[in-house]
Amino acid sequence: MSQASPRPVDGGPSVTPRANTVVVVLALAGIVVSLMQTLVIPLIPELPKLLHASASDATWAITATLLAGAVATPTVGRLGDMYGKRRMLLVSLVMLVVGSTVGALSSSLVPMVVGRALQGMASGVIPLGISIMRDELPAERLGSATALMSASLGVGGALGLPAAALLAENADWHVLFWTAAGLGVVATLLVLLLVPESRVRGGGRFxxxxxxxxxxxxxxxxxxxxxxxxxxxxxxxxxxxxxxxxxxxxxxxxxxxxxxxxLVDLRTTARRQVLLTNLASAVFGFAMFAMSLVLPQLLQLPKATGYGLGHGMLAVGLVMAPSGLVMMATAPLSARISRARGPKTTLMLGALVVAVGYGLNIALMSAVWHLVLASCVIGAGIGLAYGSMPALVMAAVPVSETAAANSLNTLMRAIGTSISSAVAGVVLAQLTIAYGPVTLPSQNAFRVVMAIGSGAALLALAVAAFLPARRPAPAASAARTDAAVPVGAPSA
The missing domain is CATH 4.10.860 (DNA Excision Repair, Uvrb; Chain A)
Structure with missing residues (x-):
């Protein structure tokens, strides 16, 4: 009898003692990338002065990251399926390090925009990490690991905000970018040393x-x-x-x-489970972002308005941080519910919890603990829903298209988030009160935004209700026996 191969011929996972290490390293890489998203939030009011630019031009430091991430995410997903997911993960992390270094050396608008665009090109790290997990982890670990990886997007953002605010208040702003570069180097080295390259490749031409x-x-x-x-x-x-x-x-x-x-197999994308999951992801991304827009403003508006709480950016970060911890805590719960009742149920439950959280926030917004409570409830819903989306997608696509499919799902969430930002901005700009020589968003404006967020979460719940009935877990699904050829295996 020949010795067992370290990798199954069909490209499925084998049990290795390094499974825990792979999960931790990939989750850390996801958190580092999501930290980059919140890096400049404490600097937004000061960007025009720091970059010697107009307020309108300074917003390109934010917009560039969004645009670069949208372009890079589906592209690196497809390249990962073709040439190696770990390879493209490393390329993405290197882009983060280079972009952070350029930002750290910047003192004007153009190099800052270039640096932020390079940082945005790392946005594909999380879907690539989820796809590596599908290839490398045993079936019993896959659900909880992918849930943790998905939650890392919210965890890094929530925990990064207080850290960024603390650094911005007590050090030169360039330290924020040097810190991001250092964390990127650490994540890159850990992936290089501890994460194996998947033997599953889709092949073909780009x-x-x-x-x-x-x-x-x-x-x-x-x-x-x-x-x-x-x-x-x-x-x-x-x-x-x-x-x-x-x-x-x-x-x-x-x-x-x-x-x-x-680049994107539209016939696979049009499958009911994939199509509805992506649609629900876009709507859910819309719902999720309302919290990030409303809570910081409520905390920072002057107390003299009658509804503002008059705190600084550091307090904003500390109030938002517990929601990140809640997301991380609910990741294993999301996997447990998905195993017992299916990821469709988990997604529906997460959407319902988010809707309830916004409902609480409409009624409770007059004290710091009110906002902490609402953000934690919303964070719990996000953790549940984000953990279920990769499971739904991966159960319905061939193993050779995992990275591309997860990247498209991530992109749909980003589009929903962008639309949410625009809609909330219009509401907050239209419903205002006079405060001395300036106008500020009214309390009703914040309530309307939260009501829209709650409604979007309920819409995501309705979309998820039309998903097909429970299917086998992705690790055991027939998708693993798709025609993808592991590297080194003989082709037909």
Whole structure:
């Protein structure tokens, strides 16, 4: 009898003593990348002065990260399926380190925008990490590990805010970027030393036309959403960008359906489970972001308004941090519910909890503990829902398309978040009160935003209700026996 191969022929996972190490390292990489998203939040009011730019131009330091992440995420997902997920994970982390270093050396707008764009190109780390877990972990570990990896997006953001605020208040702002660069180096070395490369490859040629087309469409869409308030929602530039996004997306879809090796397999994406999960992810991303917009402003508005709590950015971070810990704590619970009742049930439960959290926030917003309670409830719902989405996607796609499918799901959440930011911005700008020489969002404006967030969570619940009935766990699903050829295995 020959010795057992260290990797099954079908590319499925084998039990290794390094499984725990792989999970910890990948989750750490996810947290480091999500920290980057909150890095500049404490600096936003000061960016025009720090970068010697106008307030409108300074927002490009935020917009550049969003646009680069949207373009990079689906591209690195497909490249990961073709050439190695660990390889593309390392490339993404290197981009984070380089971007952080450029930001740390910047003192004007252009290099800062370049650095932030490079940081945004690391956004594919979390879907790549989830895909590596599918290839490397035993079935009994996959659910809890992917739930933890998904939660790392919220965990890093919530825990990074107080840390960034503390550094910004007590050190030169460049230290924020040097810290991000240092953490990126640590994550890169740990992945290089401790995470194995998956033997599952999809092969084929990279769809350059599809990648360019999708990138142009996303740039037009997200640029219109993120800058629409500055340029005017009915202005020619904004409407032109939206029209271009529609036209390019239609042309891109036509190309992808006729391509033998598309960037995104639209036929797989159109499967009921994948399509509804992505739709629910977009709506849920919309719902999730309302908390990040409302709570910091309520905490920082002057007490003289009658509803502001008059605290600084550090207090904002400390209030938001518990929600990140709650997300991490609910990750194993999400996996347990998914094993017992299916990930569809977990997603529906998470959406319901988020809706309840916003309902609480509408009624309770007059004390710090009110906001801590609401953010923790919302965080629990996010942790439940985020843990279920990869399971739903991976159970319905071939193993050779795991990274691309998870990247598309992450992209859908990002689009929902961007739309949420734009909608909330319009509401807060329209419902205002006079406060001395300035106008501030009214208390009713915050309540409307929270009501919209609650409604979006209920809509995600309704979408999830139409998902197919429970399917086998992704680790045991027939998708693992897809025709992907492990590296080194003989081809047919």
């Amino acid at each position: 769809d350059v036309v599809g990648a360019v087309g999708l990138s142009i469409a996303l740039l037009c869409l997200l640029l219109g959403i993120s800058k629409g308030a500055d340029w005017g929602w009915t202005g020619g530039v904004t409407l032109g960008l939206f029209a271009a996004a529609v036209v390019v997306l239609l042309a891109w879809g036509w190309w992808e359906l006729r391509s033998r090796q598309p």
